[in-house]
Amino acid sequence: MEVKTTYGEELSWNSNTNYALGLYKTLGRALGIWPLKYFDIFSYIRVAFIAIIQLWMSIDLTQQLLIKGNCGDVTELVDVLSLITCGILTATKVIILKIYEHNVYVIVNSAVEDWTKVMDKKSRRIMFKYAKIGRTVFIIQMIGAYAAGFPLIFARLPFITALWDDRTNTNMIIRQVPIGPSCWISPDLSAYNYAICYIVQSIQLFIVCTGYIGSDTYFFGIAMHVCGQFELLHMRIENLDKIKDNVSQRREIIKFSKRHKHLLTLADNFEQTFNIIILAQVGADTILICISGNLFYYVNYLLSEDSWINFELLTGKN
Template structure:
């Protein structure tokens, strides 16, 4: 009997690992995985945060010292990298600053997976977990392709050349024009700048999909829990005793309150991250779109335009996925009202029916995913963001022309 119980627990643990997907790599990097309420490792946080900050400082130093001495494409690459590294640092910093909240969320997920009791509930949770893993895959593959292309085509160069009476370097850079590296710069400083950006880029590629996969997995897990909760209240027998009705209502209310608490804790944890992504992604999408439109107008379409198109796809998909999971969370939480009203309250006693009325009033509190506590992430917000980006892109294009 003990062996069977242990096997059953291991099976649920595998499912819970499946639910969180590759985001557990991000959790491990912060020192908060797997089972205990550990404090986030300061050394791991310092490494990831330091890499991103060092990459931003290195790019800003080169930009302020030499300005935009290259093409418009180089300038947009630099702006996209600075914004991306800054948001990546924020994605590491927010969980570190809110360690207790982060650990509470992870612990709640593990408890839900270890206490699930029937195959139908397990099937619902696994279905939502699959979409969380798919979101990670949709982000990590194109991001890895771009990073690999950068590493191959912009490998560090140890040769230099002079022309037009100016000592200019032909040293390659991952981000930025080669004129940032004068021929008089020591090779050690050049390699230091190159590899700061190099390691910052690859760290950001792991941080972005890992953090987003964690958020998507938790939000979709909440959606699954709301669906399981609604399903449990839809099948209330008509002939059940009044005492059993009251017990079921109390359990339902207690569980609903726990899910609301989990949703609010998650929103407090990631609202600033979502707001920063809306700002950075929207700005970079506009700038990239301007470059593509300008090159098409001049008939000068190159491989860089294809690269920009892939990046726009990544950033736009990221905005859509946040809107999608926010819409699903709000939709599932709002179904509570209909589920309660659809139960056989007419066959219950008057006092029990009154309790259901109070529960319906209490359940006016829904779960939302917000950007900085200002914008509610849903399809309507995604439509407004798209409209604003296209309008801004048109205005900026006219200004730059």
């Protein structure tokens, strides 16, 4: 099979390549971070759109939280803080992946070449093992992300009733939005503006589910392929003692050294691309856990204080 090696063009794909990388290709194109098409202007437009709409969501929720405060349950406040963090991280991830697109291109291009050139059954079996792990994690994580996001959209769809009965029953209908407590929605908000707000938040929530989890599974799946290549390299060095001819053995050592250097380059590209993303992820999760813990502790403290006050009132103690 002839392989195109022109920079920026995709290599020839076979059924094995589609099995191993097809899901990441679909996701990467949707997010604008698929590196084999990174001269495409539309990929920059998609990345800019995702970054803008996610930062818009985070800024808007922060503004609502500061102005209107938390008038709902503590769980709704934690959800808002989580989505603020996820929106910022989603924008950060797609921007960084776009900035370091050349590094990701080298990794993905190497993966396509590996699937094109693999011949023996044992090597193909090892590569399929790691590809299956990546696909399984990708599917489970994406299903989990949408299972958590879509109920927030569809469970609050009674806004349709408010649209048709806006003039007569607006005050009787509790308007809800996918993100944030219902008390943030002004009763004076027109049905048209409310519908726009609901649709925009639904789009933001869908994108954060796709971009936040999708970029992680995208990284994990491609990393699994590199792990498989290291295992194949280890298998090659184990078979080195089976070669009796010194010339052939020397030739095999040279191939091993070149392949090892290539895989170290891929690992270094991974480190350069994802170290900032991992740092931001860990830092944001740590801060969010601390804030959530303090909020629940504060609420439990208030509840215990209220219970003690009610006990004093009932018993007549001062």
